[in-house]
Amino acid sequence: MGKGITSRSEDYSQWYNDLVIKADLAEYSAVRGCMVIKPYGYAIWERMQAILDKEFKETGHSNAYFPLFIPKSFFSKEASHVEGFATECAVVTHYRLKNDGNGNIVVDEEAKLEEELIVRPTSETIIWNTYRGWIESYRDLPILVNQWANVVRWEMRTRLFLRTAEFLWQEGHTAHATEQEAIEEAEKMQGVYADFAEKVMGVPVVRGRKTENERFAGAVDTYTIEALMQDGKALQAGTSHFLGQNFAKAFDVKFTSKEGKQEYVWATSWGVSTRLMGALVMAHSDDQGLVIPPKLAPIQVVIVPIYRTEEEKAAVDGFVDSLRAELKAKGISVKYDDRDTQRPGFKFAEWELKGVPLRVTVGARDLQNGTVELARRDIQSKETVSQEGLAVRIENLLDVIQENIYQKALDYRDAHITEVNSYDEFKEVLEGKGGFISCHWDGTVETEKRVKEETKATIRCIPLDAKEEAGVCIFTGKPSTKRVLFAKAY
Amino acid sequence: MGKGITSRSEDYSQWYNDLVIKADLAEYSAVRGCMVIKPYGYAIWERMQAILDKEFKETGHSNAYFPLFIPKSFFSKEASHVEGFATECAVVTHYRLKNDGNGNIVVDEEAKLEEELIVRPTSETIIWNTYRGWIESYRDLPILVNQWANVVRWEMRTRLFLRTAEFLWQEGHTAHATEQEAIEEAEKMQGVYADFAEKVMGVPVVRGRKTENERFAGAVDTYTIEALMQDGKALQAGTSHFLGQNFAKAFDVKFTSKEGKQEYVWATSWGVSTRLMGALVMAHSDDQGLVIPPKLAPIQVVIVPIYRTEEEKAAVDGFVDSLRAELKAKGISVKYDDRDTQRPGFKFAEWELKGVPLRVTVGARDLQNGTVELARRDIQSKETVSQEGLAVRIENLLDVIQENIYQKALDYRDAHITEVNSYDEFKEVLEGKGGFISCHWDGTVETEKRVKEETKATIRCIPLDAKEEAGVCIFTGKPSTKRVLFAKAY
Known part of the structure; x- marks a missing residue:
């Protein structure tokens, strides 16, 4: 046929790259790590957007738009947030170029910003700084807002759709009067994402919660949907975060409750991105090309x-x-x-x-x-x-x-969820058929990190439907009450 | 009523600001010159987008997405383009922050980019650099692509919607085999914009062409639609550019013609932005608030x-x-x-x-x-x-x-198009009822600039339907064959 696509069995990773390019979905641009989404690829993304946007609106959300730039100082206000994002961000330092007199266009050093601006990697900080002005009393709550936007994370190793310096996404940011309501919102949006993945994308997902180690930087709890690709590797397809009062405290966002008390506001955020395009390709396509639902x-x-x-x-x-x-x-x-x-x-x-x-x-x-x-x-x-x-x-x-x-x-997917009860079995499955490995874990960050170092597998999630079951951690032998899902992941 | 809106007669400019804020359309953010578009304002923009997007598709265009960042060197490739945009752009110089050891988050000087990146003020350069890879023969033409995106122009004086450092827009970029086809495309899109302004926004517009002095930086010809606000000032509501072969030459984009010859590709670009939100407010609203069609x-x-x-x-x-x-x-x-x-x-x-x-x-x-x-x-x-x-x-x-x-x-609008035949009359109308002033002009950039210096009025356009008519320039007395429209403008 001469399509020039490597077969999956030969090199899965190359098959993916070939397919994305030959099927006119996307290509790399002249800017390191940034992609061009071509019309055929963008048409699929537009359908994803339209269906998700309708769901968001039917669940009471409105769209809005917040600035691309975030003052550097905002990042430092939430301690774990800055740690998570500071090391991979695009920094704007000047606002003008000039001709140097020899015909070269150079940065005009006289146009240096007093405070550097970060191109948003995610918008919690600028949005919570804005919400401070929107919220006075419980009557102003909840705020149920979403934005469709581009974000930038300066990844060193990039792959089309899966990991690019700039990507497109939606980010919902909601504000609530009670903890319970915020948790319910985060869970609801995980459900919206799971339904979308399964009913629209045709991609089955496991719904679960992230371990402390894999949580979003600044979240109290991260809900995730985890999909499985045809090479046995997992892909996080969407996350929804219960942020507690972390950002409200960092940006001093309080409200007067019905009882007349001043309280910090409760928050969630949730997002899916053009990464879904990668999941779509890798979940269904074959050696002849794309398979699109x-x-x-x-x-x-x-x-x-x-x-x-x-x-x-x-x-x-x-x-x-x-x-x-x-x-x-x-x-x-x-x-x-x-x-x-x-x-x-x-x-x-x-x-x-x-x-x-x-x-x-x-x-x-x-x-x-x-x-x-x-x-x-x-x-x-x-x-x-x-x-x-x-x-x-x-x-x-x-x-x-x-x-x-x-x-x-x-x-x-169902044929690739394997229960194991020992570390030897764990490694055998991981290097064999791959997929999700269901096993006991002692609940510590240390064990999780050591397993990752030794095997590259991470805990994808603690499934929401995990049964209470007495067991012992495959790595340390310490007692455990629930199985978690490990996998190698994109 | 206590709405806290200044009346139009008292201070038109303040009335506009009050209204945009009180009606929950938009507000300034913590980032200089950047706005937050609030849910109610964004809902109007979404309706604009949906209707325009449908029109673009019905006229054969597809959406795509190109990178936010443009390498600095790309700007220098088209001489008039760099002049037009270099003095007001956001420059990314670094890709990492770090903790300085004293708890301060600072720019990591070790993470300096080899070549600075410009946050796109418009995308001709990155897109034509991409089109070089898409075009080989006449069979690959035309390319009819649009993108919905954010752009940044570092304006010193900003006003909500009308002039902000970051704004949202769409930019169409098309590539054609012949000059004639490209000119027709530019004219067609001017028509799409004019119909949208009149039939959807309820804003009558004059269709015309820009003078050399007011043309887009890099264009051979700029088609414009010009609207009139209630204070007698004009507002450019959309432009469509015939770019000739300027960008094809700058980025070496050639194609093999049916006759087997290598030729440079012909280009257009066209865009409308969130500025339309400002036009909408200023065209119809009153002292009691918004009037939305x-x-x-x-x-x-x-x-x-x-x-x-x-x-x-x-x-x-x-x-x-x-x-x-x-x-x-x-x-x-x-x-x-x-x-x-x-x-x-x-x-x-x-x-x-x-x-x-x-x-x-x-x-x-x-x-x-x-x-x-x-x-x-x-x-x-x-x-x-x-x-x-x-x-x-x-x-x-x-x-x-x-x-x-x-x-x-x-x-x-019709009551505010005034024909004048002398410079005295011109100034009298300009300082009186304002609006469009239809008069003869000698066709030189110099005259246009001097009138602007003396009166702040610019030539909004040479109307497409201007009749051939012998006359003399109101400023220099030199012969002229067509009337143009002057006005003070946003």
């Missing part, structure tokens, strides 16, 4: 005509026109690929690479027989079907494909 | 109940429930303001301030009489109408309001 596919159905003469083409066109109209009326996005510069086989390969869920091929003989050929991308099947009731059949088939993509990922 | 109003209809007892409230609720359902089915956004903490008069003032186009007031007596009270924000009228056919009446009334807001602005 219909709910996210920019093109859900591609129609390819087969013809030898202008008359045959005209006849096919007539059929396609009415099919397209029917599909569009059902809200299905269709592309008619009638380029006369390419052969059908080339087109088949291209749309397979691009992950279009369903291909309809129709030729002169089909018109005589009242048939078309339907090809499913997910199972690479082909069948000849009647033209009668075709639009309804396609509509139903898209649902079947959506469900099948999820089921396949779920079967893989 | 129905097509952009986050809340199109607010319903306020009048009641004394719980039973009366319950009866009103029943009526409102069915009215809301009917209105929602028509796609009309409705808010039922049944807060029991505020009196009706307070609510009336609040929704007047927020510019909700239509208010429905309904009380126990209305239920007996089968009536409601309708209050229009645009003409501040009230009338009692029958409940029969109310949803349809409201739907129609929203169209009437949309049209009336436009017509009012058009009448004002």
